[in-house]
Amino acid sequence: MLELTDVWPLFGLKISSPRLELRLVQDEDLPGIIEAALSGIHDPAAMPFSTPWTDAPKEELMRSTARHQWHVRSGIAPDNWTLNLVVSHEGTPIGMQDIGARDFSIRKTVTTGSWLSSRYQGLGFGKEMRAAVLLFAFDHLGAEVAESSAAVWNHSSLGVSRSLGYVQGSVKRVVTRPGELAEQQEVSVTSAEFKRPDWTVVVTGLEAARKELLGNHAIDGRVPTVPLSR
Incomplete structure (x- = not known):
């Protein structure tokens, strides 16, 4: 009998750090994600996101969060993708x-974004997940x-970036x-330049999911030296 990961291999992808587990959002994760968001993420007086989704009333936030997750997931294609990880x-x-990429095989560049429930901020989780x-x-x-x-005033996020070796670029309005x-x-x-932590991650399920992200492109024309899965 087919398993869900046979149908959509990315559901088997998991990244484990010392205290956290990151994996692609599934429908059963939506209530927990929404509860974490509704518990508070930021001071309502200041908006850290380019899209002010946390301003929405409770019912609208719940529906829009679900629609957003489904939309992003449906747009995943080799070389062009965004993975929303719970x-x-x-x-x-x-x-x-x-974490997302466009024309990854050529640009070898990813973009990242995140949010963390207020009750878990200040404990190093933001840096660990990044x-x-x-x-x-x-x-x-x-x-x-x-x-x-x-946001230029978001000193905690920019502090995480500095601690991991990021350098500042332009400021956009x-x-x-x-x-x-x-x-x-x-x-x-x-x-x-990346300032690596004193720990590593365990990645499982990438071998099966690799084609969904990279297609037929090899990494630098060869097999990576780091195992794709364990």
Whole structure:
């Protein structure tokens, strides 16, 4: 009998760090993710996201979150993809970490974004989940550059970036809430500049899911030296 991972191999992909587990969102994860978001992510007076999705009323936020997850998942294709990963600590969803790429086989560049429930902020989880996807991207996918951005006032996010070796780029002006201008600081880090943690990740399920992300492209024309799965 077919398993769900036979139909959609990316559902078997899992990234494990010392305290966290990251995996592609499935429908049964939606209630826990939404509860984590509704418990609070940021001060309502300041909007850290380029799309102000946390401003939505409860019912609208629940529906739009589900629609967004389905939309992103349906758009995954080799060389062009975004993985929305639920971040769990001791079995409880505490936030989301995404990682995406466009023309990956040529650009070897990924972008990341994340949010973390307020009750879990200040405990090092934000840095751990970002470091986990960077280790995944650089060591298991063959990425060369990772890009991100944060509001110029979001010192905690920018602090995580600095601690992992990111360098600041340009500042772009964006509209977050209607009629509200904000500035976003762009940052990037190369594989060589990445300040690695003193731990590594265990990646399972990538061998089966690899074609969904990389298609027939080999990494640098050869097999990576880091095992694709364990």
